Amino acid sequence: MLALDPQHIHVHDHTFHALSHDNDPKRKAQKLFSLSEVVHDKVGDARWAADLLGESLALDPSRLDAFERLFALYTELQDWDALTHCYRERLDRTSVDDIEVRYALIHQLGVVYREKLGDAPRALECFKAALALKPDSDEDRKLMCELLVIVGELDEAVDFTRNVMERNPLAVEPMKELYTLFLRKRHFDSAWCAIDVLGDTLAVKLTHEQERFLVGYSPMALEAVPGRLLPEAWDSHILHPDLDPTITSILRIVVPVVVRAKMGSRGRRERDDDLGGRLAEEQTDTTYPILRTFLDASEILGLSPPDLRVNHGMSSPFSVAIAENPTVHVSIEHVRELSSGSRAYFAGKYIALLQPELLGRALFPTVPALKSLISSAVRIATSHSGIWNTGDDLDICLRQAILPDEFEALRQIVKAALAMGSLLDVGRWSKLAEMSAARAGLLLAGSVDVARRANVYEPHYLGEPTSGEWLSDLISFALSDTYAELRAAIGVNVPNG
Structure with missing residues (x-):
């Protein structure tokens, strides 16, 4: 019961x-x-x-x-x-x-x-x-x-x-986790890039093994870099993928027109004198490393080396000069302060800025100046030639110097942009152009921390990426597959085996 x-x-x-x-x-x-x-x-x-x-x-x-x-x-x-x-x-x-x-x-x-x-x-x-x-x-x-x-x-x-991490590249914990994941995947080069950011840029105390790993694969001197980039890597890996192609195309046409107009009717000797003495003509223990750095950097990037000219009146180590041929002004006084890594960063960045896609960023570094140029380009492309006697100085400069085939190409680009209702965000383009050049610099410097220290010497303008934005973008790029592929292409990567 x-x-x-x-x-x-x-x-x-x-x-x-x-x-x-x-x-x-x-x-x-x-x-x-x-x-x-x-x-x-x-x-x-x-x-x-x-x-x-x-x-x-x-x-x-x-x-x-x-x-x-x-x-x-x-x-x-x-x-x-x-x-x-x-x-x-x-x-x-x-x-x-x-x-x-x-x-x-x-x-x-x-x-x-x-x-x-x-x-x-x-x-x-x-x-x-x-x-x-x-x-x-x-x-x-x-x-x-x-x-x-x-x-x-x-x-x-x-x-x-x-x-x-991309939402906050300066956060320590996700970076630590990413480092561990890269090690699990045996992607040792990406793991090295993560530990480089953690140890120096984010000031995290590393373990003894991490320190050995970081120091053991320190950035390679440019003269020791074994590889070079193929021409297609410029578009696929260095230029920022969000760089507005319409603005880029407009600037590729009008920037050379402005340069040509500014060179004016002066003779070649007069123009050459205005640019300053060639660095090679003042070759010393100080100038030779600069020459060597730019030559090595150009070879690695697969691009032509620029003409280097001395300019003693600058407030920064380097600047792009207005010249017929790609030219960089060098301040010997400021370059003396730079480490070899910083020189490598600047060489990569300024060689990138001299390319047709980014030259507008170099010669019109402020957003207001760049907006004025784009506005003038749009105005002359949409105006009938009969009313070309009006406009501001930049409009007149472009109208007088632009060649018929350049004008027609510009007109077609602007016409297509207007038909699509494109909004030309010049400020964003300028930021992404700056970051594109910084990517080339980072590749040659080999370290986010080296690039960060070099960036302190650069002039900064209103509308540019803030230091936090600049660093965040560079960290995101340094931990990307794109950057890993670039490092492997030039042979500076930590082997994955």
Whole structure:
């Protein structure tokens, strides 16, 4: 014969009498909720208490306190399947606008799948959903990254951590995680670039092994670099992919026109004298390293070396000169202060700035000046030649110096842009042009920290990238596959074997 606990009989009897004559669902739900507490606290039957709460919720789905109680009971019972079902039910009854509650439920559901059920795929889904609600959650980011590693999705883990890092490239923890992931993938060159940023730029104290790794693969001197870039690498890997092609095309036409106009009718000797003496003519222990750096840099980048001219009146080490041929002015006084790494950075950057796509950035370094040039170009391209006797000085300069084939090419570019309704964001173009040149400099300097120190010597104008924006973009690039491919192409990468 089955023995029954008198307490159970009493509670059953109480339940029957309390509910049999009550037709109000909310009151019944409240009584069942109270009864559940009695059953759990007095009788000690967590399963029965959970069943009563389930009945309470069926009668009154709005009772959030019943859900909270159920979460505790199923945890006590270690009934993880029931607990996950309960979390999902609670989510279904939560407004999409209630971000805090939804985030807490999804995060906790992910924890249950991860820690109690060992269901990595479902836990991943939860942490992804939690991050969609709170993208800055470090805890969910770490948990998700760990799970991606566990399930063997290292590529996705790297992509995910890179995306997180790109939102804040100066954040230390994502950078540490990315370093570890690169090591797991045996991408040692990218791991070196990460540790370079961590150790110097972000001032993180490195372990002894990390220090050895960093120092053991220090940037290579330019004369020792074995490889050189193919011509197509300029468009595919160095120019920023978001650089507006319409603005670039306009500047490729009008900048040489302005240079030609400014050179005017002066004779070649007079123009040559205005540029200053050639650096080669003053070759000394100070000037030879500069010459050698630019020659080596040009060879590595697969581009022609510029003419180097001495200019003692500058406030910065280098500047692009207005000249018929690609020319860089050099301040011997300022260059003496530079390390070999800084010289390499500047050589790469200024050789890049001399290319037709970026020359406008070099000769019109302020955004207002660049906007004036683009505006003049658009005006003359959309005006009938009969009214070319009006306009500002820049308009007149362009109209007088532009050749018929240049004008027709400009007219077609502007016509196409207007037909498409293009918005010419000159300020953004200027920033991305600066960053494109900085990428070439970084490749030759071989270190974000070296590039960062060199950038201090540059003049900075209103509308340029701030120092934080500049550094963030350079760090993102330094940890990209694009940069890794460039380093491998010139043979300065840490072998992945």
